[in-house]
Amino acid sequence: MATILPKSQPARWIVRLAGKIETDGITNVGELTGVNPAYETLYGEGESAFLAAAKGAAGTYKPLPAVGQRVEAGEVYSYAGDMVIARQAHARTKDAPADVPDLFVTWKADAPAVLEWVAGEKVDAKWQRVYGKVTYVCLKAHICKKDLTPDKARELWAVDDGKIDVGKVEL
Numbered sequence: 001m002a003t004i005l006p007k008s009q010p011a012r013w014i015v016r017l018a019g020k021i022e023t024d025g026i027t028n029v030g031e032l033t034g035v036n037p038a039y040e041t042l043y044g045e046g047e048s049a050f051l052a053a054a055k056g057a058a059g060t061y062k063p064l065p066a067v068g069q070r071v072e073a074g075e076v077y078s079y080a081g082d083m084v085i086a087r088q089a090h091a092r093t094k095d096a097p098a099d100v101p102d103l104f105v106t107w108k109a110d111a112p113a114v115l116e117w118v119a120g121e122k123v124d125a126k127w128q129r130v131y132g133k134v135t136y137v138c139l140k141a142h143i144c145k146k147d148l149t150p151d152k153a154r155e156l157w158a159v160d161d162g163k164i165d166v167g168k169v170e171l
Contacts (some may be wrong), residue, residue: 004033004043009114009128012050012076012085013043014057021060024076029126046128047085047115051107058083065092071103073122082107088120088143119146128160135160 004011004027014024017039027033027043035041042057044050058078065071073089084097085105097104102118117129117136120143127138129150136150136157150157 002035002037002041004035004041006031006045009046010124010126011043011045012047013041014054014060016040016042016057016060019060026124028124046113047105048107048111048113051083051085051105052111054083055107064097067092067094087118088122117144117150119144129157131157 004013006027006029008029010029011027011033012025013027013033013035015022015035022039025033042050042054044053058081061076061078061083064077064079064084069092071077071086071090071092073086075086077084077086079097087101087103087105090103093100093103095103098106098108101116102120105115112130114128114130114135117131122141122143123129123138124141125138129136129138131150134151137160138156139158140156142148142156148156
């Protein structure tokens with residue numbers, strides 16, 4: 001059995017058979033997901049790594065909704081032959097996902113492993129975000145708010161100084 005065991009941040013994954021998604025999900029740090037080696041498994045720790053690993057799998061996801069339609073936070077969509085992840089729920093704008101990084105995570109060859117913190121994004125415990133050039137670990141799932149930045153909201157974020165055992169952060 002193949003395994004997904006993320007060490008630094010949650011891993012997003014898809015399992016396909018003959019190009020069709022059989023299942024997908026997120027495995028948190030310190031958890032283990034077993035995968036049948038007969039299936040194609042694409043995964044990466046963090047959103048950018050997942051999009052890089054799953055490049056070319058866009059056809060297996062539903063297309064990004066039309067302008068004005070609802071986009072759901074955390075959902076993976078296909079767009080222009082690639083995949084995007086919605087950072088927050090919203091009514092789809094006319095802008096290309098790459099042009100609105102506060103709304104979508106898009107694949108970029110030079111993307112950092114840890115994404116920037118943005119207001120309005122739904123984050124889960126153990127996710128990492130960069131704010132003010134400092135990497136933080138989310139301690140409790142929440143929606144990021146402009147007045148609750150990681151440097152001020154100590155009940156929601158902790159500086160990732162290498163001493164935090166993210167596997168022990170409560171979900």
